[in-house]
Amino acid sequence: MSKPTKCISIEEAKELQNNWITSRGATITSSRGAQDASDFTFSLAEMEEFLAYVRAESAKLGVLNPGIRIYFAAYNNSKSTKATVFLAPTNGSDENASNNYDIDPLNRSNTGWPPNEY
Numbered sequence: 001m002s003k004p005t006k007c008i009s010i011e012e013a014k015e016l017q018n019n020w021i022t023s024r025g026a027t028i029t030s031s032r033g034a035q036d037a038s039d040f041t042f043s044l045a046e047m048e049e050f051l052a053y054v055r056a057e058s059a060k061l062g063v064l065n066p067g068i069r070i071y072f073a074a075y076n077n078s079k080s081t082k083a084t085v086f087l088a089p090t091n092g093s094d095e096n097a098s099n100n101y102d103i104d105p106l107n108r109s110n111t112g113w114p115p116n117e118y
Contacts, residue, residue, distance in 0.1 A: 017118040028083075037082040039116045040109040050106045054089045057103045066100065067093035073107075082111065 008016075020038070028036050042050075051068075058066035067090040074083050086107040090097040 013118055021117070035114060037084065037111040037113065037115060039112045039118075040085050041112070042106070042109050046106070050087065054103055058089065058091075058100065061100070061102055063091050063100065065093050066090060067097050069097075069099065071105075084111070085109065 025036075025038055054066055054068065058064075069088045069090050071086050071088060072083065073086055075081055084107060086105045088105040089100040089103040091100045092098075
């Protein structure tokens with residue numbers, strides 16, 4: 001299998017994450033008074049299972065080219081107030097595709113603590 005065309009270099013990934021840490025991450029830490037989660041891990045098996053679910057459910061709904069949108073989010077309960085992400089199915093693969101509210105999103109990733117730097 002060849003490398004996907006949208007892969008970036010490790011150096012670019014490190015630069016992008018450093019940009020986030022020194023701008024948004026620093027602001028979040030300052031405003032919250034504590035560091036927040038900033039990396040989230042899903043296993044390959046979880047991702048493959050979710051993608052298969054989205055493909056199957058999308059096909060049932062007549063969506064031929066679904067996408068996945070990743071949202072930043074935050075918990076607000078007795079267990080956590082930390083950041084998280086969730087993956088939401090869309091009705092297409094372009095940036096303006098509508099969310100597919102007939103298919104449940106994916107959450108419950110593992111969060112590095114303290115956050116893992118790339």
